[in-house]
Amino acid sequence: MANSEALAAYRSLPIPDTTEEHWRFTDLRGFDPESFAGSGGSVEIETMLDLDVAGYASVTENGIEITKAPEGVRFEPLPEDYERLYSLIGWDEKFAAHNAAMWKHGLLVVVPTGVVLDKPLYVRIAVTGQTFWRLVVVAEEGARASLIEEYASPDPSTEAYSNAVTELFVEPNAKLEYVSLQNLSTETWHFASHHARVERDAELDWVAGGFGSKRGKTRIQNDLNGSGATSRVTGAYFADGTQHLDYDTFQEHIAPNCESDFAFKGALRDSATAVWRGMIRVERDAQKTNAYQECRNLMLSPTAHAVPIPGLEIMANDVRCTHGATVSRVDREQLFYLMTRGLPRAEAERMVVRGFFQNVLDRIELEPVREAVTAALEARIPQA
DSSP states (O other), X not given: OHHHHHHHHHHHSOOOOTTSGGGTTOOOTTOOGGGOOOXXXXXOOOOSOOOOOSEEEEEETTEEEEEEOOTTXXXXXOOTTOTTTTSSSOSSSHHHHHHHHHOOEEEEEEEOTTOBOSSOEEEEEEOOEEEEEEEEEEEOTTOEEEEEEEEEOSSTTOOEEEEEEEEEEEOTTOEEEEEEEEEOOXXXXXXXXXXXXXXXXXXXXXXXEEOOOSEEEEEEEEEEOSTTXXXXXXXXXXXXXXXXXXXXXXXXXXXXXXXXXXXXXXXXXXXXXXXXXXXXXXXXXXXXXXXXXXXXXEESSTTOEEEEEEEEXXXXXXEEEEEEXXXXXOOHHHHHHHHHTTOOHHHHHHHHHHHHHHHHHTTOOSHHHHHHHHHHXXXXXXXX
16 A cells, blocks of 8 residues: 555654755754644634635645535545556655645646646645645646646744645646746645656746745755646745745756746845755757746845755756855845835835745746735835
């Protein structure tokens, strides 16, 4: 049975430490996954989004409730024997193994061949105690769909362990918009692995928003597996206090004539830290690859810290691969200019932050999502 194998793997794998390259800047000392008990109470949470949807599911530690499902689309609890389950993310890593061993509530979304959904699908996960969440999405050939996934805490002081895994399959000539918004309490540890496979002439448009959590790691991998496949990932994050965000992204170009574009921007204040490690890998047969990645960080406090680490592994000889990474402070001249025009410092800083994020916000196609991410970013700037 797969779950028993995963549990054995989880027990045999140690919690990663800073001697491992991919964990060098994220120290998990003090983290005990067994110390988080269930909430035992109400898990009502506020949503970041208010929009008309084609399908809606809410998830708590008590189960998954689907209150709306589109006709002709599989939008249902994830079967443990579904054939694609574990095919992109198995149990060869500590936290993925824990998820594979322990998840109970998952969602399966299959948009059939040629079906076009005009409204998005929406799933909201209330994270309490130990929350293991699993999502599998399949956009079959020629399908068009949008799916929004939101992680939230019932209370700003909620102490929890969140472990999420998402497997996305974008079949030939399909288009999937996938939005993952993490707005957890700053007392919640969050570990997530998201892996997509994009086939011939298919398109994946991915938005990752990170505004909460205490510490952990989010892995994002896109496999460009068919000629003409494209993927675009837009990331926006904001951390303050002692938050520590860690993003590990991987663009795997397997087939020729594919394009990938990763753009992450983050703002940090107080003693917050952000780590981003991005890798573009181009296999030998992936000629005519066009790949780009960037990570830009805006420091709003002298004690904030960012570690952007871009990387390239190129085995083909006819490619275009570029990357950029920056860490910068708020421009004093911009602040001074705005304040001389009568704006209070907090409002001037908010305007500078908005300008910093504007080009990544413009990449978000779904207007309600763009507005929600903008509001979440601006809400983190003090009002006075």
